[in-house]
Amino acid sequence: MSSNSLPIPDAIDSAKPTSGEARLLETLHECVITVDHKRLGIMYIVAGLIFLLLGGLEAVIIRIQLLLPHAQFVSPEVFNRMFTMHGTTMIFFVIMLILFGFGVYLVPLMIGARDMAFPRLNAWGFWMSTFGGLLLYFSFVGGDGLYGAGTAPDVGWWAYAPLTARAFSPGHSTDYWTVALLVSGFGSVAIGVNLVATILSMRCPRMTLARMPLLCWLYLVMGALLLFTITPLTAAQVMLMVDRYLGGHFFDTQAGGSAVLWMHFFWIFGHPEVYVLVLPAFGFVSEIVPVFSRKPIFGYPIMVAATVGIGFISLSVWAHHIFAMGMASYSNAFFVLTTMAIAVPTGIKIFNWLGTMWGGKIRYELPMLFCVAFLFQFLIAGLTGIMLGSAPFNWQLNNSYFVVAHFHYVIVGGILFAILGAFYYWYPKVTGRFLNQTLGLWNFWLLLIGFHLTFDFMHFAGILGMVRRIYTYEPGRGWEFWNVVIGVGTLFQVLGLSCFTFNLVWSYFHGRPADRDPWDGWTLEWATASPPPEYNFSVLPEVRSARPLWDLKHPEDPDWKYQ
Amino acid sequence: MFCLIAAESAIFVIFLVAYIFYIGKSLSGPTPRQVLEIPIFNTVCLLLSSLTIHLAVRSLQRGSSAAFKLFWFLTLALGTIFLFGTGREWHRLIYGAGLTISTNLFGTTYYSLVGLHAFHVVAGLLGLAIVMLLALATKVTKEHAEHVDVFSLYWHFVDVVWVVVFTTVYVVGR
Numbered sequence: 126m127s128s129n130s131l132p133i134p135d136a137i138d139s140a141k142p143t144s145g146e147a148r149l150l151e152t153l154h155e156c157v158i159t160v161d162h163k164r165l166g167i168m169y170i171v172a173g174l175i176f177l178l179l180g181g182l183e184a185v186i187i188r189i190q191l192l193l194p195h196a197q198f199v200s201p202e203v204f205n206r207m208f209t210m211h212g213t214t215m216i217f218f219v220i221m222l223i224l225f226g227f228g229v230y231l232v233p234l235m236i237g238a239r240d241m242a243f244p245r246l247n248a249w250g251f252w253m254s255t256f257g258g259l260l261l262y263f264s265f266v267g268g269d270g271l272y273g274a275g276t277a278p279d280v281g282w283w284a285y286a287p288l289t290a291r292a293f294s295p296g297h298s299t300d301y302w303t304v305a306l307l308v309s310g311f312g313s314v315a316i317g318v319n320l321v322a323t324i325l326s327m328r329c330p331r332m333t334l335a336r337m338p339l340l341c342w343l344y345l346v347m348g349a350l351l352l353f354t355i356t357p358l359t360a361a362q363v364m365l366m367v368d369r370y371l372g373g374h375f376f377d378t379q380a381g382g383s384a385v386l387w388m389h390f391f392w393i394f395g396h397p398e399v400y401v402l403v404l405p406a407f408g409f410v411s412e413i414v415p416v417f418s419r420k421p422i423f424g425y426p427i428m429v430a431a432t433v434g435i436g437f438i439s440l441s442v443w444a445h446h447i448f449a450m451g452m453a454s455y456s457n458a459f460f461v462l463t464t465m466a467i468a469v470p471t472g473i474k475i476f477n478w479l480g481t482m483w484g485g486k487i488r489y490e491l492p493m494l495f496c497v498a499f500l501f502q503f504l505i506a507g508l509t510g511i512m513l514g515s516a517p518f519n520w521q522l523n524n525s526y527f528v529v530a531h532f533h534y535v536i537v538g539g540i541l542f543a544i545l546g547a548f549y550y551w552y553p554k555v556t557g558r559f560l561n562q563t564l565g566l567w568n569f570w571l572l573l574i575g576f577h578l579t580f581d582f583m584h585f586a587g588i589l590g591m592v593r594r595i596y597t598y599e600p601g602r603g604w605e606f607w608n609v610v611i612g613v614g615t616l617f618q619v620l621g622l623s624c625f626t627f628n629l630v631w632s633y634f635h636g637r638p639a640d641r642d643p644w645d646g647w648t649l650e651w652a653t654a655s656p657p658p659e660y661n662f663s664v665l666p667e668v669r670s671a672r673p674l675w676d677l678k679h680p681e682d683p684d685w686k687y688q
Numbered sequence: 689m690f691c692l693i694a695a696e697s698a699i700f701v702i703f704l705v706a707y708i709f710y711i712g713k714s715l716s717g718p719t720p721r722q723v724l725e726i727p728i729f730n731t732v733c734l735l736l737s738s739l740t741i742h743l744a745v746r747s748l749q750r751g752s753s754a755a756f757k758l759f760w761f762l763t764l765a766l767g768t769i770f771l772f773g774t775g776r777e778w779h780r781l782i783y784g785a786g787l788t789i790s791t792n793l794f795g796t797t798y799y800s801l802v803g804l805h806a807f808h809v810v811a812g813l814l815g816l817a818i819v820m821l822l823a824l825a826t827k828v829t830k831e832h833a834e835h836v837d838v839f840s841l842y843w844h845f846v847d848v849v850w851v852v853v854f855t856t857v858y859v860v861g862r
Contacts (some may be wrong), residue, residue, distance in 0.1 A: 213784060318691040352695040360702035367800055373789030375800075379791050381715045390702060 145415035160244035163657060166230025167555065172255050173222030174626070180214035181264065181622065183207045185615060192612040194600040201596040205279035206298075210261070212282030213302065216398070217309055218258035220536065223544055224405045225254070225316050228344050231551065232320065233471065234650035234657060235338045237329030237665050242322035250315035255351035257309025264301035278302035281348040283391050284365075286376035286384040291369055300369065303362045310355045310362075317351030320344050329649075331668045335429075338648045338671070339422060342429050346436040350401050353440060359393035361387065382429055385450060392443035399535065400439040404432065406543035407474060409608050412498050413550050414478050416646050417493035418485030420673060421684070424477045431477075448516045449523040450622025457516045471507055475500065490644070491565040495546030498573055502538030506531065509584070524528035533580045545572075545625065552629075553643045557655045558636030561628050568624040575617025582610045647672035689838045693845045700849055702805055704856055707797040709860050714792040720862045723785040728774035731854055734809075735849070737766035738847040741813055741840045749833045757823050763843070764816045767809060774806050798857065805853050808846050 156168060186207050190198045199207070229247055233240055241247045264277045278298045280288050289299050324345045328337070365387075367373035374380035376387045415422045422428060444452065444460040452460075478500060487493065509561045511532040513519050523530065545568070586607040591598065598604055642651040650657075651674055652666050666673045670684035710820065712719075744759035778799075781787045789799040819836065822828050 213782050213821070314692075316696070322692050349694075350692075352691055354697050356695045356698035360699045363804075364703075364706065364800065367789065367796065373791050373796035373800065375796055381710070381713045382796075383709070386706060386709060390706075393702075434826045 160240075160248045161659060162229045162233050162241045162244065162247060163555075163659075163676065165247055166226045166228075169222050169226030169254075172258070173219050173226060174629075176214050176218040176222065176258055177622075180211050180219050180625075182620065183211035185619060186378045187211065187273050188612050190597070191608050193608070194598050194605055196597055197533050201278065204596045205276060205281075205594075206277040209278050209302075210577045213261060213278070213306075214258070216256070216282065216402070217306060218261070220402050220540060220544075221309075221313065222254060222258075224402065225250070225313075225345075227409070227472065227544075227547060227551070228320055228347070228405060229316070230555070231650060232323060232341055232344050233327065234653070235648050236324065236327060236332055237343055237649045237662060237668070238323065239328040239661055241319050242327050243319050246319050250312040251318065252292075253312030253315065254309045255312075257305045257307075257312065259303060260308060261305035264298050267297065267301070270604055273518065283395065283427055284387075286365075286387040287378060287389075288347075289365060289369070289387075290377060300366075303365055303369075307359060307362050313351050313355045314359075317348040317355070320348030321352075323579070324348070325435060329665050329668060335426075336668055336671045339403075339425065339428055339432075340408035340648075342432055343404045343411070346432050347401055347404040350397050350436055350439065351403070354394050354401055355396035357390055361390035361394070364390075369464070388447050388450060389444070392446045393440075394606040395446060396443040397439045399532075400435055402540055403535065404435070406540040407432070407498070408551070409543045409547040410499055412479060412495045412648065414481050416550075416644055417490055417496075418482045419488075420481055420485040421647075421675075422477070423480035423483075424473075424493045425671060427473060428477055431473045434470040435467060438463060438470070442467055445514050445516075445519070448519040461514060461516050466509065468507060468511055468514075474506060475507075490549075491560070491569065492546040492550035492644075494569050495542050495549065498569075499539055499542040499546065502534060502542060502576070506534035506539055509534065522587060524593055525587040526583045526591045526593055528582035530580050530592050531586055533583070537576055538580065541603035542572075545569075548625075548629075551650075552632070553639030554650060554655045554657070556633055556636070557639055558632055559639050559643065560632045561636060564624050564631070565629040568621050568628060570621075571624060572621030575614045575619075575621055578614025578617060579611050580614070582607045582614070584670055586611070642674070645678075647675045652677075689841050692843065696845065697849075700804065700852070703797075703801045707801050707856060707861065709799050710793045714794045716792050718785055718787055718791075718794070718811050720794055720838070720857070723781060723787055724858060724862055725777075726858045727773060727777060727854075730777075731850065733766045733773070734770045734847055734850050736769070737763045738844055740766065741843050745833065745837050745840050748768065748828070748830065748836055751830045753823075753826070753829070756828070757820075760816070760820055760823060764813065764820055767813050767816065767843075771806065771809050771813065774802065774809075801853060802857065805846070805849055808849070812843050812846050815842070 156164070159165060186199060187204070189197055190204055190207075229241060232238075261278075266276070276296075276298060278284075278301060280294055280299055280302070284299070284302065322335070324341050328334075333559060334342075346389075364373070364375040368375050368377060374382040376382050376384055378384055411422055411428065442460060442463045444456065445464045448457060448460070468583075478496075489497075509527070513522065513528060513531055549560050549565060554557070586604055587605050589607070591602075591604050591607075639655055641653065641655050643655070644651075649666070649668070653662050666677050670676055672684050676683040676685060710767035740759045740762040744756050744763060747753075747759060787795045787798075789795050819828060819839065
């Protein structure tokens with residue numbers, strides 16, 4: 126070795142691993158130490174997809190158990206664990222992780238920034254959220270405690286008191302649930318802080334708030350909501366820990382405590398959480414629909430106002446989850462009215478998306494297909510939401526499969542479809558390759574059919590009186606047929622999502638190559654290479670309107686002339 | 689920092705709501721009126737520390753390092769006195785009045801609310817101590833004024849929360 130190769134930078138370069146194993150190790154090492162928003166975004170999404178597999182498996186077990194009356198596919202204890210884990214996983218570790226991933230990946234690109242405002246906080250948030258999920262699943266191994274009493278948490282995803290008290294939930298399973306949500310909650314707050322700070326202070330020159338892509342507005346409101354929604358849950362979890370470990374009496378009715386307080390605290394978190402999940406989905410639709418209708422978004426300022434309105438109102442509707450608990454009639458009236466009120470800004474959004482499509486030159490590419498399905502399904506989800514939001518109707522159907530059908534309509538029919546649309550839209554940007562069209566169509570139609578078979582007919586089962594979370598049921602109640610249909614629908618959904626997963630992996634290696642702007646888009650992320658280089662932009666286009674790339678491509682008819 | 693403070697406020701609001709909701713709902717003694725004494729000296733110390741940290745930041749912005757160190761040390765000292773005072777109060781409550789976190793609802797809510805605040809004081813004191821050490825090593829100069837200013841926001845927040853907690857626990861709740 127000559128003395129010239131001794132300086133450190135050279136030494137590292139010459140040591141670049143060549144064998145497969147060494148390269149893998151280096152990639153893994155980079156994943157652990159990275160603070161790059163693009164890599165972290167992908168890691169978020171991959172972690173979310175792995176948890177989706179687990180949560181999906183639990184859903185399949187639930188449906189097999191309920192396929193036929195008096196079935197005994199799993200024991201009642203296992204069934205309780207399955208629906209608890211399914212709910213907790215899907216909300217906290219699938220949808221949230223995937224949405225955070227899209228957020229930290231897209232927001233800096235869309236506002237023309239080099240990275241998030243706090244890159245290291247970003248990495249910290251990822252690891253906290255993911256470790257929270259791992260902790261939750263470790264309960265299968267370690268939840269036993271000294272008592273031999275149950276492994277995974279089995280108290281339902283909302284964990285009502287006093288079921289979570291020491292006496293009714295021995296062992297450590299509930300503690301795993303609590304700690305997992307505490308830890309991932311810290312991660313979520315970190316992401317919230319980071320998103321708000323990034324969007325408010327890292328925008329490129331001349332990108333005013335009114336010129337931001339709508340997706341950034343939606344992530345801004347989502348980030349702010351995270352600060353106020355996750356923290357009540359954190360506080361409530363701390364109280365639960367005090368009760369369980371220090372002998373406190375917060376939720377202990379025998380010492381004057383109140384189980385109702387937990388319900389309020391949980392839903393003060395729980396309802397805004399729905400909007401934390403749905404706002405980014407609105408953001409995806411607001412980006413995809415205009416590009417594939419070849420028209421700018423209809424009513425941009427109104428969309429922003431509706432977003433902020435949803436953010437505020439969503440903090441005051443929580444008690445519509447607990448009408449059946451029996452509140453004073455004026456409280457009922459208040460929460461009915463706020464629940465109805467939040468339908469207004471949401472309706473405005475739906476009309477604006479329709480207005481964007483109206484008269485547009487619509488290209489039914491895959492992302493657009495998912496968005497159109499989103500529009501229909503989210504509308505129905507909203508309508509059943511209004512039905513359930515009226516207290517008398519709610520008393521009749523509370524805790525039935527009608528409620529299950531409603532919120533799955535929101536989360537699967539709305540949020541999941543929008544997320545899949547986003548995958549098909551931004552995959553070329555992230556990897557430089559398109560997702561396969563044929564597999565994508567199979568994914569779309571199988572999932573669409575499966576979704577409607579499953580969740581449309583859950584409404585009927587609910588109206589016929591089928592209660593949620595029951596382990597099994599007697600024949601002769603008129604539920605058998607619907608449960609078989611729901612089970613068949615689940616099979617279709619599994620097939621559809623398998624196509625999607627396979628497509629993600631296959632297209633990464635064999636997909637059709639995409640250039641920097643495959644959809645003829647208008648926002649800044651399409652101005653850089655696919656996949657974007659580590660520094661994001663070498664030259665930023667001038668931002669003079671909400672569609673900087675349109676101005677660049679059509680200098681004869683730029684947007685800023687009309688603003 | 690403002691975002692963090694917003695999130696922290698939400699946590700405190702939930703604990704305050706629980707405290708207020710449970711005022712007078714304990715099934716057994718001791719009640720707040722029997723055992724709580726108003727910690728005037730403690731409160732004055734903590735509020736003064738807000739003033740001293742403000743003066744410290746101002747001195748750093750003017751570039752006067754010695755004044756910064758003096759006022760920063762005073763803040764640290766006043767915060768420590770507050771924490772010590774809380775510790776003495778808890779010692780008296782536990783061993784004198786027999787009130788623990790599992791005695792009754794008042795104990796549960798009192799210790800968790802005041803404890804949550806004390807936890808934030810501890811976090812703040814750790815931060816203050818780190819900056820103090822850096823300042824003694826002459827690593828804190830005028831160009832760090834903005835960072836120090838942002839940190840002082842946290843300490844002001846801890847003080848403001850104490851005003852609310854104090855009002856709730858020692859004035860309204862008694």
